[in-house]
Amino acid sequence: MAATLPFAENEIRLLTALLRARVRFMVVGLSAATLQGAPVVTQDVDLWFEKLGDLKISRALQTVGAAYVPPSAINPPMLAGAGAELFDIVLRMDGLGTFAKELKNCIEISLGGQKLKLLSLERVLASKIAANRAKDRLTIPVLRDALATTSAINSPNAKKRPKKKRIGSTN
């Protein structure tokens, strides 16, 4: 039997609902890094919202059967309901500027006809260096090498290759 994909229809629906409602947020952490090609593993998708109390968030989540659970004495702020299990809310990003400042340098990818914003690989690395937890220290060399690789192949001096369908490419 085929295994269920962790990031499936419900998760995509949840993110596109937030994007359609014009909620200002971005994907951060290792999930943002992996979306940009870094060979790292992660267990969740961290979301950084500009205004966590924004009513647009709750309204958008309601449309897909999910909800925003505000922080209390016993729980941090979280998303609950359909497709919310995978997502974590990030309250603080070590070593980074304000949300608005980081948004200017974010990377965009297509998701359900919308543009999903990602914290750039360079800034993910900066945040991991600043956080400097044991688990961050394990990923720093990998992120550094991934950044060197993406920078090298995107540099204007990189050799242009002929456009050919490659193995493993579904685009």
Next chain:
Amino acid sequence: MKQRKSNRPTAASIKRWTRRLMARMQSVLAANPQADADNVRHTLILLEQPPLERLQKSLIRGRHTTICRK
């Protein structure tokens, strides 16, 4: 009868892909000698896949690692 073209990679196309991958890896390593060759190779391979596919793989492996640690 018209024959359907197979999408399956041939030995020749795999060889070409490997050669191209190695050339790109060498060029990245030449510019970044401190970089780890495996990290560079894995990044180059992942960059050939769509972003959501990269995330799926990362999440699947991340969860598998957790299960193995338990």
